[in-house]
Amino acid sequence: MKITGYRTLRTHRNWGRPVGDVNGFIASGITEVSVLILETDVGLEGVGIGSDHGVAELFPAIEGRDPRAVVSLYDSLLARSFKAGHIGATFGGIAILDSALWDLKAKAADQPLWRLLGAEDRFVPGYASGLDIALDDEALVAFYQEMAQRGFTAGKLKGGRDAETDIRRLLLMRDALGERTRRPALMLDANESWHLKQAVRYVTEVEQAVDLTWIEEPLRRWDVEGHKRLSAQVRASVATGENLTGLEQFRALLAQGAADILQTGAVWGITHFLRVAGAALAHDVPVSPVGLTANPAVAHAAAATPNHLSAEVQDLGAPFGVTVDQEYDGGGIVLGDHIGAGITIDEALIRTEDSHGNWREAAGPHVRPARAGFALTFPSPLATDSEARN
Template structure:
């Protein structure tokens, strides 16, 4: 059997072209976002196989993820890289004192993704094909051009450009302290894009229950694909009440950090669209557990962020999913996803199909090498 011989961990500070603001900034709960902290894991085996995985943190948590990964990664040395499920459990128990969600499992996620990438590369298959793909392309919508710091004219220009590049839908941010500002922006975007373009909105958890009900009713006229995070991410009962009262689908899940937290949303019937994030819930191993539960409840899957990972996972989901298009991570990799006709198309490259760029390596701020003793 092949054995894991080395693990390289690195933190990369990815600068964003402009400071990003959503509703959480306008309500004073967060600062504008200027960078994303990436955690990369590169795993090598005695037989010469390699795999690369990554996770990320926004605004805070990057150093914590790196520190935890450095502590637990030695437990992989000498192990069979095929045993991904067992290794996930081993890593969880290695850091059991800090729990099974949050920064601890987000550190595991980068290692878990690297193991899956290694397995698919060794098989000579794209990850989606290894998992059992239902399709070779996935519907995609853009989020990166629709933030609240941008004037509505800029949002429309961004949307028009992304649609011309092949993106299939547009999501814009709402949750402005003035609800009329939100409605005016949505009305203008819908008018300029037309009724045929799939349009979503995202309140980033900034409405209370009465506001969400009022805004949900007011937004019905725009034929939205979904309303995302109208309430606090952990308010399963409130989301369920909203989902029952509106025609527009309710979407949530990106801020949750475990399968169990998502299961609570599903148990309450709180969402029509489930939005897990593999790096946030512990990696691909955990994502597959959640996807099986979501499929049993006939939910639409729309993974959050990290499309380089999620296009593979969405392609392996039975029901037609969506994948979120962000261009923020482009500088980190040598490859670009193929986007046309409203869909992201799987590459034929094995594994995730991405290679860390030299530019990304130049942004490295922390690095650790774990070897066979």
């Protein structure tokens, strides 16, 4: 079997609510989704979902080769991007190809991907995450009540602007998730919006009212010393790493004990997740993949990872024209029996739809605001530009 080509599609996800974080939000709740279909000479095709950045430049590294040699091909993709460096958006293209390769490998073996990767249990523990900075209290409660009905007993709030507001909303989230446990796990995600002393003061205030399980991305992603110092001064675990890409970027966090929970961005793919998880396992550090809506195949890798803690579940639906063989129940993801990663694409349907969105619109969370992390006081998350200046 040889790789002969690929094709890409753009579809969208309708979240049904505004989604974002302290840096901004997408008011429409509609975001773009990239789909890649890897073609072979025997007619078997592999599907990847994520980012298709740089795919045209990367594809020659695997063209004409056997897709079942996934790990070798992943290293060839890294080598192809040598001058670009093991960093940044290039990893999106590597990851979507990698995910499609793993899908192909499992299909060739006539197995679900979770079983091919060595998992015995198809269940992946998860936590609810509403990307909820722009939700009012009523909508916030409704989201977490729905997730509680699916058995979720842990949730993550997007915050970081006002401790009193975050405390109130964390307590609302706690009550909404309290259907199955008296003490839900509560997490707070600041999305790199603080400097160290801000983080210490903020988390300390929150912890006076809330038993915080972890504080996520409190500081800039590269601040190893800051994360280590913060972890020593607060009760909550420090979770970070989701925006790091090359494996070598995680080395200092692990070597210096700066991350209590190591995160990987699901968009960076399966081989990347497995390697980061293996490095963390050697340091007795649990791992947690974020945003499995961006790359559902990573859930299969999580099922086979001994130090996997909990995976972020942001949405119960799927992108337009995409079907994923999995369910949300029991507080996590229940993977199906379809061979491969269980992803089915209706290309004809996708081509009939012209809805689109862009994570990188100026008001969205993927564009860092001016002077982020340098405010002495914080405006309301829903404040207008003029209100924020006054």
